[in-house]
Amino acid sequence: MLAKILPCQPAEPGFAQLMIRLRGEDTLLSNLNFTLCNNEQNYLQHDGRWSPAPHLFTLNGGYLFNNGSGFRIGPALLDPLLASASQVQIQAQLASGETRSTTLQLVRDELFSSGARGQTANYGSSSVADSPLPATESEPFPVTAAEPAPPEPIRAPTTARPKRNSSLFPIIAAVLLVVLIAAGALWWFMGRDSATPSAAEKPEAPAASAAAKPDANVCSPANLASQSELDFVQNCVQQKLDSDKLLLIIQAAKDAKQCGVAQRLYAHSAQGGDTRVALAYAAEYDPQDHKPSECFKTPDPDTAAYWYDTVLQTDPENQKAKQRLEELRK
Template structure:
């Protein structure tokens, strides 16, 4: 039976970092390695975010049990996260996990989870592993340079000689002239004038009608939420910006399916993929079922965005439904048939 692999955001979320969780693995927990292959050209992910036609194995010294004891997990960094997030709309990724001794091996589909961020979202983010070994390195203690011995300082008790000639030739000190006392009457008069002017300005300010306040949302057009998921916005905004604003608007499942169908018709395949995956992974069974059918050979209607069936991906989303609703008869039936 294929393993189920999820790439989940950390809590709190860290750009370029994620938890790789594996369910249904029957092998050892130690000395494992995995490879990732994309479907569009059959290339394998290499170290340093490159792709090649030769398999590359990311080594993991040990997987840890999750808190609920139902899966194994390890932390991965930008070398894995960034290439998967940069994949095209139709990219699917197959992962093969095996023991380094070439013993037990199994395969499954791996998909980036909700909220994952590339390392570029947080500036310079250091990977948690060096090379292809997915283990956290220990930071070496900084070396403190030795301070060279300084020569001893000798304090001299000899007073410096003072040249009497220069002292005697300095000009005699002349005190400054005493200040001339002025009458305070002019100052008091000026203060009274300033107070009268301030009182008049205050009376004018509080009597005049208040200026109309500038609304903080003046730059945001009315009905912005209603426009977040429209076809016009889809055609005018960058893909990721549209997806983020549409998700924030939180349309119901039926409305979201309409938007996804519009994206498919307009060949906005990345939008359709992202909206499907985001809501399906968030636990929306209706969206997850529709997404599974895009790959299920029983229901597939080939389109530019979903040109061919993919049993493993369809099974992945049916299984996602079953994690939320174990009694979903249709999802269970299709999942079992796709495993054959």
């Protein structure tokens, strides 16, 4: 499936056309039910907010457009999509009951939010621009004469203390030294053994801790079945896995037919600048490298080209992406 938002002809701020093209099908879609989910795993709501709770949008009045089905959308959808820099996944529910999802593409350079309309149409009104208040001169601080310091009180003369007789100091010091030496000798011969704890009194070494239980929130294939799709993807995103580990998780999700998990992890990392993951995601749709699976049943050259172009935005000299993008656009 290819999903793309294109400008109206002529362009109209706040309005655009959503084009949906189903690979291998020419059927015109008269209506479309879908959800929109960003990289933070939040869903667009009817009031323009993003929330973890999924919200189903419905569009009616489909028409033929660019070899697919077109739907006119307004500010409620277009404005929050343009305001967000995050990549958005669209998941469409077809009348047959089948669910398809892909990355929603926006031609941002040609789209305008409703705020671009301006306020110049009503010539009968007037507006007053907020002007800064005139600068006021700061009032000088009042200068007060310093109060003279109070005179220091006259201290009464102190009488000299009588000098102590220092002749007893050597005798007292000698007695104390003898006492200290005797106490040290007594401790050495009698108290040394009692000061050292016996082997029986020594504290026992802490028992070895039990083997750590695996964390239920760890991003691993073992937790695919025990967590919801949203929780699992959020845990993986928060743990910032490297490319090798993430590709293993994605492969495990594909094997478990957890297609939403695989596609969201692909899109989040590819859009975040991971060229290895972006190349792998493009290969899922590239007719040259496509391997049929439950999650990627048929090739999609347009989607493959989109992800090769995403690679080149991060790595302009990537030869694989340059070569395949050139061939797909022929």
